[in-house]
Amino acid sequence: MVRFEFLGTGNAFLPQGRYHSLLLIEEQILVDTPPTVLASLRRRELTPSQINTVMITHWHGDHIFGFPFLILDQKYISDRGSNLILNIHCPSNGREKLSNLCEIAYPGSLTDRMKNNVIINEDLSGDMLGVDGWVFERFEVVHDDFVDPHGYVFTHKSGFKIMHTGDSGPCESIESRVGSCDVVVIELGVPDNVVVPTHFRPETLSELANKFPKTMFLATHHYADDINSGKKPYLSNDLPNLPDNVLQVRDEQKFEWKDTKLKIL
Numbered sequence: 001m002v003r004f005e006f007l008g009t010g011n012a013f014l015p016q017g018r019y020h021s022l023l024l025i026e027e028q029i030l031v032d033t034p035p036t037v038l039a040s041l042r043r044r045e046l047t048p049s050q051i052n053t054v055m056i057t058h059w060h061g062d063h064i065f066g067f068p069f070l071i072l073d074q075k076y077i078s079d080r081g082s083n084l085i086l087n088i089h090c091p092s093n094g095r096e097k098l099s100n101l102c103e104i105a106y107p108g109s110l111t112d113r114m115k116n117n118v119i120i121n122e123d124l125s126g127d128m129l130g131v132d133g134w135v136f137e138r139f140e141v142v143h144d145d146f147v148d149p150h151g152y153v154f155t156h157k158s159g160f161k162i163m164h165t166g167d168s169g170p171c172e173s174i175e176s177r178v179g180s181c182d183v184v185v186i187e188l189g190v191p192d193n194v195v196v197p198t199h200f201r202p203e204t205l206s207e208l209a210n211k212f213p214k215t216m217f218l219a220t221h222h223y224a225d226d227i228n229s230g231k232k233p234y235l236s237n238d239l240p241n242l243p244d245n246v247l248q249v250r251d252e253q254k255f256e257w258k259d260t261k262l263k264i265l
């Protein structure tokens, strides 16, 4: 059995009712560290010291700018004894980029934490550090080349496979892997009237989902407001119609994979 949940489901523009897209697996693996990462963990009543492993997809601000706050909390609040190692899997130059980010945010304050408590791994595949029973593969996707965009396939020892596309438009590297995955966490960054190669939109996501009817797609990094948030819409409260094997996830939605079935908790 594997449990995972969405601590945030919004794109960079923070649609109403959504924090930045953030996937949490088994309460200890985060995919990315968006600006809202601390708010997301607080809302879920989890502490940053419970996070052992971070899988970074690419270097855009809505995916990484929360990193200094995550380790600031670990250093001064949730892991004052400095017992925790935070394992980061990321594309190249990770140590330099994350250290620069911390240095801009809190000059000098996080240097020791980065040196002593953060392990950076830039391998393209292997065991997921800091957790038991998971391996990963990272692969290039189509997004802004300046931010070294990647997606991941995470494989649990039970055989369960979950892909996280990161930010990407349709591409062969995603499509060639979808068929072997049980669940695909896919971004839906823009509406249909924004035709760009760097993001999925409802039409292109529908095409992909229709090609792979046995795979469950969970659409996150959404461009539209959460229509059930109870707040005044800000960007668009018009959710697109998508195939039956696509679920447009909401913040704080939890899932369980058990006996080859996906269950919403």
Ligand SMILES: [Zn+2]
Pocket (backbone or CB within 6 Å): 058, 060, 143, 167
């Ligand atoms: Zn991006």
